[in-house]
Amino acid sequence: MIILFLCIAFNTILVSGSSLSDQVHQTPPDLFSKQGERAKISCSHSIDNYNRMLWYKQTNRELQFLGNMLARLPTPEKGLDIKLEGSADKGQNCTLTTERLELNSSAVYFCAASYHSPYSTPAYFGQGTKLTVLEPGLNVTAPTVKVLKPCKNQKGNKTLVCVASGFYPDHVSVSWEIDDVVVTKGVATDNAALRNGSYYKITSRLRVTEEVWYTEGKKFHCAVRFYDGTGYIYQNKTIKGKWKVVLTTDQYLWISRAAELSYSVLIVKSCIYGAFVAFLVWKLQGSTGKQDD
Structure with missing residues (x-):
């Protein structure tokens, strides 16, 4: 198993997020099953000349190689209770069936389309299928x-x-x-x-x-x-959202300057008014002094 995995790893570049990954279609995205039941996942691609489908199981960020389908020739890993069917050719369906599920079968399963070649070629991942084997006594409950x-x-x-x-x-x-x-x-x-x-x-x-x-x-x-x-x-x-006046820095500076200017104008006006009042008082005092004479 390890030797086969290393051979595939060295001769295949696994790619996700690529534009060609959009041409790999995996269904369903989510799947529930009970212990002892089986789960079936399908995968197809529309990439010219690609004729191999790789299958992986991801648990805690670790990928386990499950097997591959070359055209119509399945090669599942030994010791795993799985079955590969269909075809890996363009436009065909390749299915992975996991028999007699256990709680540790819960994982994310990926297919990856590749080209059978002695040289390194990229393999493009599907979006993955999240499989959960339901625990006894627990009911499906919405959040x-x-x-x-x-x-x-x-x-x-x-x-x-x-x-x-x-x-x-x-x-x-x-x-x-x-x-x-x-x-x-x-x-x-x-x-x-x-x-x-x-x-x-x-x-x-x-x-x-x-x-x-x-x-x-x-x-x-x-x-x-x-x-x-x-x-x-x-x-x-x-x-x-709540309503509240929120000022930008520029707005705050503009308002501050406007306030300073208004305050300065008010002070000038107050000074002028004070001077005018003082002048009136002086005039009145002068007029009173003349009358006394």
Whole structure:
């Protein structure tokens, strides 16, 4: 097994995120099964001349090679209770069937399209299938979602926090929208849901400027997508921004200068008015002195 894996590793460059990876189609993206059942995953590609399909199991960021299909010739790894069927040619379906699932069968499974060659050639990954073997006694449970407003004493940029909790299993994803437009800038989501007892929890943070948060009526929307075994359900929460006058540096300097100018004008006016009053008093005193004479 190790020798075969090394041979494939040295003769194949595994690539993800490439434009050709978009031509590798893996289904389903999510899958639940029970212990003792089987799970079937399909993969196809539309890359010219490619005729080999590689299969991997990822657990805790470690890839385990499961086998490969060369055209219609399957070669599963020995000692693994799996079956490869179909064809690895362009436009055909290649399927991986895992028999008699156990709890440790839970993982992310990947297919990768490649070209059979004695030389190094790139292999392009599919998007992966997250398989969970359900634990006995635990029911599939959708998350509860809440959004926490920024702390009042937080200076500068504001951080909104979306918390999804109480769900099982961990087939969940989180996204943010501002005024119905999906945003990714300023978003930080936990790499994986954290388990606490029988259930999971995941947190996502959205960081925005003061100007954005203090815009009356602006909507901040957290959308949590959860796979329940038959389809996807969404739990959504929306909060609105608060109105507050937030000045930019230029605006603050302009207002400060305007205030200084207004204050200076007021002082000048006060001086003029004081001088005018003093002049009137002097005139009145002069007039009174003449009458006395």
